[in-house]
Amino acid sequence: MEEKKALFEYLLRLGDDSLILGQRLSEWCGHGPILEEDIAMTNIALDLIGQATNLFEYASSLGVDKRSADELAFVRYEKDYRNLLLVEQENTDFGYTLARQFLFDAFRKPFFEALSQSSDQQLAAIAEKSLKETKYHLQHSSEWMIRLGDGTDESHERIQQAVNQLWAYTEEIFEQDQIDQQLIQAGIAVDLSVIRASWTKQVQAVFSEAGIDLPQNTWQQKGGRQGKHTEHMGYLLAEMQFMQRAYPQMEW
Amino acid sequence: MVTTDDIWKLLEGVPDPEIPVLSILDLGIVRDVTLEENSCTITITPTYSGCPAMKYIEEEIERTLSASISLPLEVKTVLSPAWTTDWISESGRSKLKDYGIAPPENEVDKSVLFAEPTVVPCPRCDSSDTKMVSQFGSTACKAQYQCNQCHEPFDYFKCLK
Numbered sequence: 001m002e003e004k005k006a007l008f009e010y011l012l013r014l015g016d017d018s019l020i021l022g023q024r025l026s027e028w029c030g031h032g033p034i035l036e037e038d039i040a041m042t043n044i045a046l047d048l049i050g051q052a053t054n055l056f057e058y059a060s061s062l063g064v065d066k067r068s069a070d071e072l073a074f075v076r077y078e079k080d081y082r083n084l085l086l087v088e089q090e091n092t093d094f095g096y097t098l099a100r101q102f103l104f105d106a107f108r109k110p111f112f113e114a115l116s117q118s119s120d121q122q123l124a125a126i127a128e129k130s131l132k133e134t135k136y137h138l139q140h141s142s143e144w145m146i147r148l149g150d151g152t153d154e155s156h157e158r159i160q161q162a163v164n165q166l167w168a169y170t171e172e173i174f175e176q177d178q179i180d181q182q183l184i185q186a187g188i189a190v191d192l193s194v195i196r197a198s199w200t201k202q203v204q205a206v207f208s209e210a211g212i213d214l215p216q217n218t219w220q221q222k223g224g225r226q227g228k229h230t231e232h233m234g235y236l237l238a239e240m241q242f243m244q245r246a247y248p249q250m251e252w
Numbered sequence: 253m254v255t256t257d258d259i260w261k262l263l264e265g266v267p268d269p270e271i272p273v274l275s276i277l278d279l280g281i282v283r284d285v286t287l288e289e290n291s292c293t294i295t296i297t298p299t300y301s302g303c304p305a306m307k308y309i310e311e312e313i314e315r316t317l318s319a320s321i322s323l324p325l326e327v328k329t330v331l332s333p334a335w336t337t338d339w340i341s342e343s344g345r346s347k348l349k350d351y352g353i354a355p356p357e358n359e360v361d362k363s364v365l366f367a368e369p370t371v372v373p374c375p376r377c378d379s380s381d382t383k384m385v386s387q388f389g390s391t392a393c394k395a396q397y398q399c400n401q402c403h404e405p406f407d408y409f410k411c412l413k
Contacts, residue, residue, distance in 0.1 A: 036386035036396060043388040050302020054331065125332030129301055132334060132412050133392075140387050 003186060006179045007120070008064040009082070010189055012072065013225060015055035016083035019073055020233075021104060022048030023240050024091060033094050040140060041097070047133040054126045070251075074244040078234055079227035086169035088224070088233045092162070095148050095155065099162035102141035102206065107173050108134045110198035111190055119187035142206045149210025156211065163207075164215045171220035173199070254321045256287050262320055263294070266312050269305045270391050273351045276309060280339025283330060292323045297335045299412070300392040337412045348409055349375045354397065356411040372408050374399035384408075 025045035032038025056069035065072075086104060091097045112134055115127035148159040174192045176184075183189030207214060223229070243250060263282055268274045276282055276296070284295040294313055298306050310327045317325055337356035340348075345355040354375045373380050379401035386396045387410070395410045 036388070039390070039396075040386055040388035043392055046302040046304070046392055047300060048302070050298075050300060054301055121332070125330075125334070126301075129298075129331050129334040132336075133300060136387055136410075 001179065001182060003182070003188075004062050004064050006182050007123075007188065008059050008062050009179050010183055011055050011059035011062075011123075013082040015052045015059065015072070016081050017087055017104075018048040018055065019052035020081070020083040020236065021087035021101075022046070022052060023236060024087065024089075025097070025101075027091055028097070037094070044101070044137050044140070047130075047137070051126070051130045051133075054129070058122050058126065070244075074241050075248075078229055078237055081224075081227060081229065081233070081237075083224050084169065084172055085221060085224040085230055086166065086173065088229060088236055089166065089169065090232050093158065095158040096162040096166070098141055098144045098148065099159060099166055101137070102145050103163075103166060103170055103173075103203070105134060105138035105141045106202040106206075107195075107199050109138050109202075110195040111192075114190040114195055118189070123188065138202075142202075145206050145212065146210040149207070149212040159210070160212055163212055164217065167215035167217060168219055168221045172222040172224060175222060175225065177225065254287065254292075254323070256285050259285050259287065259292065259294075259317065259321070262317055263313065266309070266316050269308050269312075271348070271351070271353065273347045274340075274344050276313075278341045278344030278347060280341065280344070281309070281335060287323075290323065291326065292317070292321065293326045293328055295328045295330055297330050297333075299335050303392060335412070337409065340409075352376065352406060353394070354406060354408040356409050358411065370411070372397055374402060374404065375406055376404050377402040382406075 022045045025041045025048065028038060028041040029045075030038065032041060052073065053069060056072045059065075059072060060067060060069045084104075086100060089096075089100055109131070112127045112131035116124050116131055118124040118127065145159065148155040150156070174196050176192055180189055180192070184191045204214065221230070260277070263285070264275050264277050266276045268276055268279050279299070281296050281299060282294065283297050284293075286293040286295075294317075296306075296309065296313070306329065310329075313327050314325055338358075340356065348355045352375050354372050357370050357372055369384055371380050372382055372384075374382050377399060379399055381400040382397050383400060384395060385398050385405065389396045389407050393409060393412070395408045396405065397408045398405045
């Protein structure tokens with residue numbers, strides 16, 4: 001594949017991860033269990049949507065495709081989104097939201113560390129910027145994992161359940177295909193097999209402090225990078241895309 | 253004849269919309285001013301990826317400068333090198349404190365898991381006996397704290413490096 005096209009696809013994957021998780025977190029706006037967490041989740045959502053904007057603007061500027069950053073974000077069909085299945089999972093309860101966030105943040109921190117060394121300067125710049133924010137996200141979600149895991153019987157039970165259920169979407173995080181391989185060779189993309197150890201280490205350290213057992217289930221669900229999503233994705237898009245579908249091309 | 257010094261001076265008059273006591277120069281987000289015979293380029297950088305004030309700041313720069321100079325203006329945004337709280341000026345730090353916002357301490361809070369959280373003195377009574385309420389606050393760049401001495405809640409401009 002032409003390198004520019006591969007890069008375009010790669011940017012959509014990263015942008016979609018940020019956008020879809022940002023959308024999920026923003027659903028908590030006005031519904032957080034306490035005011036501070038309502039603010040925290042929407043702050044993190046804002047960072048993620050900002051990262052998505054930077055990634056989509058870069059993708060749009062490559063000239064592979066005529067679509068603007070907004071069009072990439074808001075008017076693709078479900079099968080054209082490339083995000084991980086993990087990030088599209090429903091909020092369910094606060095513990096479930098935090099477990100989803102933690103599993104993702106623990107990946108994003110070493111990922112952005114590595115990506116900030118990319119031979120592609122704009123990608124490295126976006127990663128350098130995003131990394132600083134991600135450190136705070138990871139700190140926040142790690143602390144809540146510990147607080148909930150080491151809290152009451154009820155909070156422990158619920159966070160353990162959440163981790164058990166979300167575990168099925170973790171293998172996909174480290175899956176790589178030809179696009180990854182091509183861009184790794186060019187020094188542009190991150191080799192996920194290299195950063196996997198950092199993720200595992202962070203997850204184990206926090207789980208051990210929190211008293212959360214590492215799930216034993218081996219069943220893994222994949223498909224997000226190929227546009228094969230879970231049932232929750234359609235509902236998320238219906239809400240996220242409503243304005244652009246109802247009023248095409250609207251700006252504000 | 254307009255000089256770059258004149259332009260820097262005019263930019264001092266552009267406030268940050270979310271913390272209006274700070275100018276965009278105090279905040280350290282103006283990275284460069286280039287003056288050529290027929291154009292003027294101002295380069296700015298966002299504090300956070302999703303900072304919603306960037307568009308407004310861009311417009312304010314254009315509005316402020318076009319009132320005094322007639323050259324075509326361009327406001328350019330760059331992401332690298334990434335903004336850090338180290339770029340907040342000394343006068344910016346004291347303005348923040350006077351405004352009731354604790355300025356950034358020179359280290360990123362490493363309290364996660366095992367280390368002690370950063371000590372942030374209360375901007376009102378200067379006590380070091382304060383506690384973090386939440387790592388996230390009223391804007392992307394702030395955390396929420398409370399003073400254990402005077403009991404006032406306050407914003408902390410959190411360190412970003």
